Amino acid sequence: MKTIRKRIHANRRELAQRAGLRERMVFYLWAARETNGHPEAVDLDGTLYWDVDVWDTWYRAYHERLRGTGSALPLLPADDLGGGSDDQELAEDQQEKFLGLSKGAIRRYREDPPPAWPAAVREETLRSGRPIEYRTRRQLLDYLNDPARELDPGEQERFLGLRPGVVKGYRQRPPAGWPAPAREAVLPSGRVREYRTVAQLLDYLASAARLGRSRAGVAGRKPGAASRRQQVAAEALGQAGPHMTTKALATALAEQHGGSEQTWRRHIKAAQQAGADDSPSP
16 A cells, blocks of 8 residues: 555555455446546556545445445456457357356356356357357356346355355355245255355345345354454444455444454454354355
8 A cells, every 4th residue: 555645545456455356346346437436546657546545435335325226246257358348259268267167168058058148149160070159248248147147155245245155154044035045056065055046136135225234234143152342343244344354343343332453353353253163064
């Protein structure tokens, strides 16, 4: 971070770390500044920096607007392949990288396509006789956010802005309105993986907005017999958005309830550990 005109500024990577976002998402938010009101940047030797306080205030308000309209941060590609136009056609191996799929997944989709999988814009036959299907970047971006698309637990957490592992905790302590899985798959390990559609999660967000609930709620976190301060820390964790760092949360709790930031960091860590210990084992 840098001090510019007596104010703390952060670059894109540092903002991503503060907010718990992937750096590409921060880039997307900046690229869409004409429609989302993203704060202006300061260009310092070719690197963009943003006023930390101004950005944090904007991001909190942005998340509240999303929650209030039952929306979510759009899902972005696992690998944007260096960028390109929306009409760029991608071969099957590029589609797999773009979507974060395993090698050969697109070929398997020919026989068993997932819900909302788009038709190829064209097909090419190799000398070996094997056909190759091409799809555009726009098709794949639309597919990522199609209401009928099924999301695995990790994708659900990214879509809703939840911390990793929260959806796992929802299996035993679901928040009000949490949808039943659209589909379950038994993994080779014997574990059950729950899939939910984009439409289900948007309905859940809209329901949460009507009831004024935090998106994360308190599911998956249980202070048990911990101290009152640990209980306060656990409740604060449930209410904090994904942008809130442990340091920032500890500072806020110290200002509100007294005590040092270091003390509150210990209580937050204890509350997080209590939630992790109480989550179902893999």
